[in-house]
Amino acid sequence: MLWQPSLPENYHKMTGQELAEAIAARKRELGSALVILGHHYQADDIIAHADHTGDSLKLSQIAARVAGSAPKDRPVRWVVFCGVHFMAETADMLTPDAVDVILPDLSAGCSMADMAQYEETVEAWKSIHESLTAQGWNGKVVPITYVNSTAAIKAFVGANGGACCTSSNADKVFAWAMKQAPDVKVLFLPDQHLGRNTAARFGIDVGAHTCVYDPRRARSGDELGGATPEQLLASRAILWAGHCSVHKLFRPEHCDQIRMEDRDHPEHRRTKILVHPECCKEVVDKSDLAGSTEFIIETIRKSEIGSYWAVGTEVHLVNRLAREARGRGVHVRILSDCQCLCTTMSRIDPPHLLWTLDHLAGRFSKDGKPKVVNKIGVHPEVRRDALKALDRMLGLTNPTPKFEAATALD
Ligand code: 13P
Ligand code: SF4
Numbered sequence: 001m002l003w004q005p006s007l008p009e010n011y012h013k014m015t016g017q018e019l020a021e022a023i024a025a026r027k028r029e030l031g032s033a034l035v036i037l038g039h040h041y042q043a044d045d046i047i048a049h050a051d052h053t054g055d056s057l058k059l060s061q062i063a064a065r066v067a068g069s070a071p072k073d074r075p076v077r078w079v080v081f082c083g084v085h086f087m088a089e090t091a092d093m094l095t096p097d098a099v100d101v102i103l104p105d106l107s108a109g110c111s112m113a114d115m116a117q118y119e120e121t122v123e124a125w126k127s128i129h130e131s132l133t134a135q136g137w138n139g140k141v142v143p144i145t146y147v148n149s150t151a152a153i154k155a156f157v158g159a160n161g162g163a164c165c166t167s168s169n170a171d172k173v174f175a176w177a178m179k180q181a182p183d184v185k186v187l188f189l190p191d192q193h194l195g196r197n198t199a200a201r202f203g204i205d206v207g208a209h210t211c212v213y214d215p216r217r218a219r220s221g222d223e224l225g226g227a228t229p230e231q232l233l234a235s236r237a238i239l240w241a242g243h244c245s246v247h248k249l250f251r252p253e254h255c256d257q258i259r260m261e262d263r264d265h266p267e268h269r270r271t272k273i274l275v276h277p278e279c280c281k282e283v284v285d286k287s288d289l290a291g292s293t294e295f296i297i298e299t300i301r302k303s304e305i306g307s308y309w310a311v312g313t314e315v316h317l318v319n320r321l322a323r324e325a326r327g328r329g330v331h332v333r334i335l336s337d338c339q340c341l342c343t344t345m346s347r348i349d350p351p352h353l354l355w356t357l358d359h360l361a362g363r364f365s366k367d368g369k370p371k372v373v374n375k376i377g378v379h380p381e382v383r384r385d386a387l388k389a390l391d392r393m394l395g396l397t398n399p400t401p402k403f404e405a406a407t408a409l410d
Contacts, residue, residue: 001114002085002106004347004374011351016045019350023049026357032074034360035066036353037091039083040293041314041345046082046353055294056087056147057166057397060390063091067099078102078360078372082348084110088376089151093383093390100372102360104352108344110148112278115242116190118152120215124225125160128187128213128238131229139183141238144173146191147393148244151378151386153189158388162187165393167277167292170198172396178202178236185235187213190242197277197284199237206281209234214241246342247278250312254336255286258310273335274299275312283312283335293317303330310335314342 014022027034027049037059038050047053052062059081067076079101081088085108092101128141143162145153154164161180165173177186188195192212200206211232213225224232225241232238255273262269273287274296284290289299296313300321303309305328311318312335322332334340355373362368378386 001109001344004106004352007351007355011355014351014354016350019354020045020048023350023354023357026354026361029361030078030357032070033077034080034357035076035078036080037063037082039087039345040297040317041342042082042348043316043346044320045350046348047320049353050082055166055168055292056083056090057168057292058294059083059087060090060094060147060166061394061397063101064094064394067095077370080104080353080356081376082353084108084113084342084344085376086110086113086148086150089378090147090154090390092376092378093151093387101376102356102372102374103348103376104356104374105347105349106374108347110344112146112191112242112244113148113150113153115215116145116149116153116240117215118150118156120218121153121156121189123218124213124215124240125156125187127218127223127225128232131224131232132185135229135233137183137233139185140181141185141187142177142180143187143189144170144177144195145189145389146170146194147390149190151382154386154389155382156385157189158385158390158392162389163392163396164389165198167194168294169393169397170194170277171201173393174198174202176392176396186237187240188237189240191244191278192239192241193243193247193280194277195237195239196281197290199239200281204236206237210237210239211235212239212241216241244278246314246340247276247312248280249338249340250275250279250283250335252280252282252286254310254312255283258335269308271308271310272303273310273312275335279312287312297321300325300330300332305329307331309333312336313340314345315340316342316345 036050038047038053070076088103143157145157147164147166163173211227217226258271274289275287277290308331318334325332359371359373365371
């Protein structure tokens with residue numbers, strides 16, 4: 001995680017209203033040179049200022065297009081990314097060099113992305129290949145990395161013939177990988193749950209034909225990260241032992257509880273369970289539907305009046321959806337009562353957003369010139385290989401979604 005210096009005291013003394021007004025004023029001053037992107041897990045007081053909202057895929061596509069297609073006389077100079085570090089890195093790689101991508105709080109990382117380190121991945125790649133070769137296997141291992149990974153991991157995957165995926169397109173990328181040779185094994189980084197759920201949707205018997213590579217076990221001397229050579233040989237997907245600490249909090253018992261409450265309900269209510277595929281397979285199996293944050297929003301928006309939903313994803317999004325749906329007579333609740341909060345996403349708050357914009361508006365420069373703070377830059381060599389993985393993914397995905405004004409749910 002990167003270190004974020006503390007803000008001047010005055011930012012913390014401002015009221016919510018003062019912060020909102022000051023942010024709106026800076027946005028007016030900076031005009032079309034500034035684009036603010038907001039991931040769906042951001043709190044309402046950030047989403048209110050976003051020019052575009054979306055899931056990881058949509059935001060990467062928007063970042064690529066919004067900066068590249070701005071009129072020459074009104075170029076976009078700054079993309080302020082209200083999300084987490086890997087998202088800002090992706091935006092930096094997909095935008096022209098002249099655009100600075102800014103993360104308002106540098107400590108907004110993603111614990112899942114941190115679970116796959118470059119050296120460990122190189123080590124795993126080597127020992128997996130050595131074991132398979134020693135067993136006489138001569139197929140191809142295709143690496144896939146969830147975009148929730150560092151640029152270095154994306155570069156590793158790009159350089160080794162693989163692709164990125166998001167929770168919206170993991171199925172397509174998985175199917176693409178399986179066609180890369182007559183005999184393919186996928187190495188799926190860093191989220192074992194998205195990897196397992198995707199392999200199962202592809203029809204793979206995940207009990208018999210997947211295994212887990214745990215870098216912590218490799219560190220303590222287990223050469224194949226806890227997998228046996230036989231498991232490795234039998235696997236069609238090798239899953240990196242990473243996970244999301246937020247989605248891990250949803251348990252199969254929570255689904256059972258909902259079903260039980262429905263059974264006892266006087267009106268024979270039937271609650272649909274809708275979860276993010278970062279939840280474990282046992283939860284996904286007990287749910288009615290699983291998909292990305294964008295899919296979750298679309299599903300609720302299209303749902304029947306009077307329907308009941310239990311949603312397994314980050315609490316800010318669920319609360320916002322519940323409020324919006326209530327107006328249509330649709331009942332939305334979170335799948336479990338625990339606080340499923342992405343604490344790193346929450347580090348992006350109005351004081352940090354204003355502090356960032358104040359620098360861009362020259363409030364911290366003697367000459368009033370814009371000053372860029374918290375710029376996220378990816379080294380050109382890393383970018384070159386990481387782009388191969390991103391481009392492979394984007395080539396398999398639908399064209400950039402239309403530009404929509406931020407769809408604030410309130
Ligand atoms: P989405 O791509 O569905 O927005 O998910 C990103 C994420 O980090 C979920 O935890
Ligand atoms: Fe990372 Fe999980 Fe937060 Fe998503 S919800 S950004 S995967 S820690």
